[in-house]
Amino acid sequence: MAGATKSELVSEDTSDTEAVAAGAVGLAAVLFALSLAAMFELVTVTDPIAGVPMVALLGGLLVLLGLAVIGFGVGSRLGYVATNPRPTAGLVASGAFALIWFVVGGLVASQTLGLGTAGWVVASLVAGGAAFAVSAVPREDIGSTLPAGARAAFAGIVFLTGVIGPSWVWDLGWEQQASFNAEFTIPILTAFCSLLVGWAAAKAYGGFGARGRHIGAYVLVYLNALSIIAVLFLLVAFTVLKGLPGLFNSLAFGAGVGPEVTLVGVTFSLPVSWPFVMNGVALLNDVNGVLPAIAGTIWLVIGAVLFAVPLGVGAAVFITEYADRGRFTQVVEIATNGLWSTPSIVFGLFGLAFLVPRLGNKKSLLAGMLTLGFMLLPLVVITSRESMLAVPDEYRDASAALGVTKWQTIRSIVLPAALPGILTGIILGVGRIAGETAPILLTMSGSVAPPGSQTVDVVGGFQFSLAPPFVTNPELMRATSALPYQLYSLITAGVGQSSNIGAIDEFRWATALILLVVVLGFYAVGIATRYYFRSKLQHE
């Protein structure tokens, strides 16, 4: 195959054309960014940019970009540009182009030309078929540039001629009213076309063929990864920005400014006053806070961990170390995986039907703890089992060769070796359940905005008696709040219920932020633990 295609190893003469293609990719990226900005109303479609109206600018750039890409393809076909195209653009690309042009043909025929059903079906088929033929029949350089460039140029012409202008509206005419307006349609069309042309230009930059496809695909895959991270960053940054003012409202440091606490018989004032996390909600508070919800979340997590971790680790030990691989371990695996994917609201329903009637017939902290414990259980089993399976069998054999019993091997060899993995799994699982709303909504939720006096005090709540049930704890048995539930109830509460809280919006965002901080804190610790132990393992 080496001599079948004659290609220069160093292709100096292609640097100019490569620069054109790279420029087209760059222009597509600019256009994509511009359309995103327009979509989120950072710029409106009627705004002039450098004296040119936004619509005209977008349209002009699209036409330019489309023509550049088509020009590149035609130039390659005529031999002016050195490339390595395949005989055809491939079925996937052709199918995609056919679909795109099918939609374009149908919309133009039915909406712009006003043809009836038969008319638009014919137009759609003609446009789609033509696009398929154009991309499938000619060589790849034409097949992958012409339909894409034509699509962009067509959109540009539509914008430039004002068929879709700033005041364009397409009422869908549905029974429940909905319509597309220019402020949405123009950016989304531009974004789509710039992606399409950007892909075609990236392919052209790679000289089509295997290398071109490689580059075209990589551009899209990288863009996808980048946008996922961007969305994550935006979500977190937005919540932080909105939540910070409420969170640190009236924060003060200094001796004796904080609330009084009693530790081991000594009463003193904390040197910090942070009203949002130290207060409840009350009419006379200067700054309302979410202390009861924070305490509730902490106790929920403790209860769920105390319930689920021994059970989960024990089950993992049994199916990994004791049981022979067979029907039984399979059933356990299927059951744990099934439990893992069970929707959280179903756990809530289960808690409502199973726990609530048996725990004093009302919603309670204990019911919430156990429900979240049920949710945590499969996660603990799965991660513990994985990390125990990762312990090399040599360890077990060496220990067994010393003549110790199986349980001693497990206790002193397997569990310590698997501990990092188990810990990481538990921390990540706790992060997940700390943010769950649906299960506790049905099993433990209390008032919308609890006052500070309703903060749970589980340790102080235990009471012992000689009559059954011998041990009682009213703190465990009453409804309380937790951060995710607090946020939910603040969103859905009517005006009357939240009138105690002055700046309700600030309060909500601060609650969302502190929830995010708590949950992502668990995740950060979990991920950091994993990296720490992994790097330690690699150094050994």
Added chain:
Amino acid sequence: MNVLPNSDGAGLRAAARRGLRRGRDFVDETPPDALVTVTVAAVSLLAAFAGFLAASSLTAVPFAVFLVATGYGWLRHQELTARVLTLTTTVSTILVLGLILVFIFAEAWPTVQYATVNVFGVPIPGLRLFIETRWSPVTPPIQYSLVPMIHGTVLVTIIATAVAAPLGVAAALFLSEIAPKTVREVVKPGVEILAGIPSIVYGFIGFTILSPWAADQFDIVGQGTYLFVGIVVGLMALPTVVSVAEDALNSIPESMKSGSLALGTTDWQTMTSITLPAAFSGVSAAVLLGVGRAIGETMAATVMLRGSPGLTKPLYNVFYGNDTLTSLIAANYGDADGLQLSALFVAGVILFVTVLFLSIGSQYIEARMRQKLGGAD
């Protein structure tokens, strides 16, 4: 037992005999006081469980006995006690799944029975839940149709899958095949953190930012659209798809990829013609799990939707969002009782069974793939 074919009957009998023999050996080999301890512990734990089921105030007594017995056993016969305790925890894990099944089915039954329809004289329980289209638990005629909510769940799931499947698989490809090490160290925790953001926070941002924006953009009356709930839920299902698909892609032996690359293909050609086809079943299992996540997602839907059960008009109008199965439960459990509460449990049963099937299906696919790639396991 004469219904069974002969060989099966013989096999069963042999298995039973083997089990019996093993049991007898166990009894013979174990010291009597250890045996007594374990028996006492087991019986008292069963009694405690029965007491809890019956909501008895005496539950604490057998539980205390269990604690004492296991404590004694731990000190005197740690080997056996550890084994029995871990077995107990395993059984209780399965028991949880069984209890969920039993309890939500039991609670759902009254409404299923209420909605019985006679078809040609054959009563079919629950049929009326699916052939009516009105959810009207208070104003007569009382109807508990789940059709509007199923419609909503289906729409949201389709949109969410359209978002999560392609983006998730592309991100998995990126993480497992394309990204340089340093980039992966940033993107992978990022995807995990995306999974960590609580659903209510997604819902809150959707409720305060996306919903008003969508109402403005599409000239919709009121707020709440399946389209944007679907997009948000898709974002939440994305990490599940990414991590499971990445595992599947990573399980493809390096030798297969190297063999392809040695023929002079580009990385992308190797991915599309070797890695992806070989990992196809694993990747589809990932998508199935993502679909399961999307179906069960509750809080974002509850907060962002209108909470007024009904079909959109026309049916494919995704710009209006009424209710999904999950949001129906979350929004209505408070003031529901009797048959209405039971109807919510029917919604829960539908969710549970659907997602359980998806989970089992994806496990089956993954097991098949592992078998194919790794030979006999």
